[in-house]
Amino acid sequence: MSTTDERIAKHGARSLFWRITAATAVVAALATLVAQSGNVAMALGMLTGGGVAILAIAIAGRRYRRRGDVSTGTRVLAGPVDERDRLLVSRSWAITGLVVVGGLVVALLADGMGADVKEAPTVLLWIGLATLVASFLVLDRKS
C-alpha cells in the first residue's frame, strides 16, 4: 500500500469511527427521549431503523477498507470523499430541499383548504429520503 493509500485508509477509518459513534449516540438519545414520553413502539422503531442505517454504514466502511475501489455511494457513507462526491451530495441535497419545500407548500395549501394533513410530516420525510437516494443515484450515473 502506498503512502497516499495508507493516509486515505487511516483518515477513512477515523472518519468512519466518528460517524458511527455520532450516529449511535444520536439514535440512542432520540429513542430514549421518545420512550420517556411514553411512545415505546416508536422508540423501538427508531432503534431498529437507526440500527439498520448504522449497520449499512459499517458494512460500507468494511467494503471500502477491504476493496479500496468502491462505488460513490459506499465512499459517501464510509468516507473519505473527493470533490466529485461532495458535489454529488450537495446537488442531491439541493434537489431534496426543493422537493420537500414544494411538498410543504402543497401541505400548507391543503391545510388551508381544510384537508387533514396530520400525516404530512411523515410523508414528506419519506419523500425527502426517496428523493435524496434517487437523485444521488441518477446524478452519479450522469456526472
Next chain:
Amino acid sequence: MKNDVRTLREAAGLSQAALGVALEVSRQTINAIETEKYDPSLPLALRIARYFHTQIEEIFHVND
C-alpha cells in the same frame, strides 16, 4: 469541457485507479473527467497539469 486526460494517462501507462491515487481522487472521478461528464475544480485541474508536467490549457479545451 474537452480534455486530453485519457491520452496523457494512457501514454504514461497508468490505470484510472492509479492516476486517481496519485491525484487523491477516486477512479470514478478520473473516469468522469475523461468522459467529459465532470469538469474538475481549478485546484484538481492544476494538480492534473502538474502531474503530467504541462499547462492546464494544454489539457483542457473549451467546447466551441
